[in-house]
Amino acid sequence: MGTIIKSVGFQNFYNYYGSFDENTYHFKEGINIINADNNMGKSKFYNGILWILRNKVYDSDARRMENADSSYLKMASGKAMNKGQNFDMGVNITFINDEEKYSVSKKVQFRKNAGSWVTNELLEVMQTVDNRDIPVLDMNDKEKIIQKIIPAELMNYALLQGETMEQIVDLSSRNGLSSTIEALAGINNLIEICDLSKDLSQRTKKLFNDKEREINSTSKRITGLIQERETLEGKIVTTETQIEIYKTELSKAKEKKEILEANLMKTKDRERYRGMIKNFENEIKRLKEQKNEKEKNITSMLFSESCPWMLMGMREQISIFDKKRQELTTDIATQKAVSSPIVLPEGSPDVPSLQRMLRTEICEVCGRSAPKDGEHWKHIKMVLERPANNSNPNRNNFNQFYSSIQTSVGAFFLSIPKIDESLLNYREKIDELDNLISEKEEERENARNEFLNAGGSEIGSDNTDKQTIADYTLAEKTINKKEDEIKKAEDAIKAWDIRLSQIETEIEEIGSSKEIGKFRNFKETMASVEYILNNTKDRIFDEILKSLEINANTKYQELTYGNLSTGGRLNFNKQADGTVQVSIKNINDGELTGLGTGFQRMKQLSIIMAIISSKIGNKRFDFPFISDAPFSEFGDNFINNFFDIAPKVFTQSIILIKELYDSKSDVYLNDLGLKVLKKMENGEIPGTFYVNVIEEKADTTNLVTKNKPYVN
């Protein structure tokens, strides 16, 4: 028994563009690592396995499983589709089971027809016999061979997807717990016997009642008590049935709570990151508006009345203007001086007298002679020719205009020298805003990455997360209500039981027929058988759970070994409805809270490992353990521990991981990746090591993943 996957190949499947030859991973016993960054094909690889085994794929946008046959267009390589030519998409797994080699291929042929794609599915299964591949034709045989890869009952524990990991270990639901116990102990027969003994016990009880009534038909008092007893017993049966219903409802609510709780941390994380992103976006928007406002204001700053940038370097013009004004004042004064007329005293000679005096060469004012061209004659002539008083009554006066101009621009004399400083400050403010925007954008990007890592999707899942939180609250309320109802019903049964004992005593005191004794014995014997069988079943359950708890704790300690913060101890707590709650206790037996998702997942992983190793004793799990991104919340220490422990538990594991990836490194590995690779090369860790790379940048639909085998 047991299966080893030898290879997994892809053809035009999501990112895996090209033929099977170009996209095949060869695997060995031990750990097979495929190290890839986001969008480099980890989940697509996992979906290839899901398609083969379950005919489903996980839609990471919708965050749910989808039927593969309704997702072919999403599954096909975007690049192959964009080429527009016919192509085949497929996944192939070759494996060895019980020394027989098999090959399973699921394919879809894509053919273009009138502009649309027409698809045709194929399932090819081959068995290698004596080095010859023989096709398996019968559909049932094909299905049986697919089941050989991982049997259906183990698939829950062997296929692990980071996002849904918390939902896999199902001890909190009655069905989940039963199937886990059954998977571990195979006690179905015992359960059937318990059911049978219950039925027999009921029948003997009825037989006893009938007989007692028949025998005591004459005693009114006894028949009355028997009637009351039957009524009470009826009530107890009805109430017990009701309790079972309550318990089923309680179990369902707990199951729902458990599933929601698994997502709740992520949901709360997503809600938190969503809030952070929103806040950052608002902040960025506000800062951009501020910056925009500042930038818009630049042209108005050119015309600022207090410090107009436009006038930079033009201060001297104000001085020139001032100088010109002063010159004008001087010019006007000079002009006035030059043009002022000589004013003669009252009674001075008029023009004709002056002309006569020049002609006669006699000054009529003093009576002396004034020879021509002599000093006195020239004086008379000067007086005659004195400038006329020609001051212009229409003369302009623009001084007030110049003055108003100077007043208007005067303030610039002081502000122009400050323009450089004003500009510098302004530029610095815009730079500051730019820096703040970049900072906030980076913080937003970080929050966005955290949001995506927490399972966030670009598609608005806001409402889904809100619904999850609302559903969780409702599930909690239902649990409280059902627990209360169960308690009330059980209290009622206790009271009825007391009354039943009293009735028995009363009947005995009155004295019933001795004949009834053998029926009573029979009834009591059957009740004892029922009690013993149920106790046995419960004891086996408890023992299995105890052993599981011990085993899970061993694995948990191994996985968390070396971690600085203690991960506490796993505590399996049996609930009133028979289910088990697993919590983490601290050394004082108190509930350990505040542990990250890493610890929570480690808890689940420990339980899975415990279930697997409990089932097979000291041997290893003989089927491939395939896990997509189980470590997205784990630290390096956890990852290291996992690689040490996994080969002891799983014969073969295929681990899709991004925590060893470093896009800046030449070999795409971070320090931890290099360490693990070295251990593999040394043979300390058995297995293979692949790194997925994207050689050409493209949008997500056109991505092409290639693999680099480091150890194979």
Next chain:
Amino acid sequence: MDGSQLRDLIGQKRPRYKEQYRLLIDSISKKGDASGKGDFSSFGAYYQTYMYAFIIGYKLGKQNFILQNEKSNDFFVFSQWSPIAIRDYIVMLLLNKSEDFGFKWIELEDASSETIEIFVAEFIRQMEGYANAGFEYLQNKWDNENMMFRNPFVFVKILEELIS
């Protein structure tokens, strides 16, 4: 004539720009939203573009007069341009150069109203000369270094280039 009459006389005028710069002026004035920021940096009002172009021409010491047959467009009346202090600064700059275009201040004091009319016409022509030289410079930038107009500081940078 007194100062306020001269101010009024100048204020009534509508300085002109050459038709060939209309597209440029449209592109860098009031484009985008009202406050002057769209795809490209721009001014809030057309007359601010004109004042800016004038300063560019003035700093260049270059004039590009509108020829007689050249197609041109009128601007808003000068008295309505704002801010008033910047408008006055432009008046001051032109008055500082009045001798260069043939008018001494002292002569203006005695000049007839006809002469003052001539002076004002020449004053505006000088303004147009500088402004159109500025537009010519900006047009060249627009045609050859268009991307720089995406920078909100473009109009500051252009001024800075002329100073350094």
